[in-house]
Amino acid sequence: MASDTITLQMIIKGVLFAGILIIGVALINIEWTESLLGLIIVPLPFFIMACLKENSIGGGDIKLIGACGFFLGVKSTVLGCIISLAIAIIFVFISEHA
Structure with missing residues (x-):
């Protein structure tokens, strides 16, 4: 049989x-409007x-x-992007000066 x-x-x-x-998603208590906004708005700058x-x-x-963005919402995802960018900048700065 072929793969x-x-x-x-x-x-x-x-x-x-x-x-x-x-079923797992149905059991999670999510705010649908916030989730849909996170799904549409948050990846928009990356897409552009x-x-x-x-x-x-x-x-x-x-x-x-x-x-x-869908699971965390707009605010939490933007905050996560900012924190991860800050950590990446610190890591690059340390690795270049080491």
């Missing part, structure tokens, strides 16, 4: 995994940067930020 063949076992596992994810400058930001980064 790119889809089997019935793979389909069953995928459906079960998707069902578990849907990817459109303006080629090979700057990949699509996976944009999707990751969108998922973070």
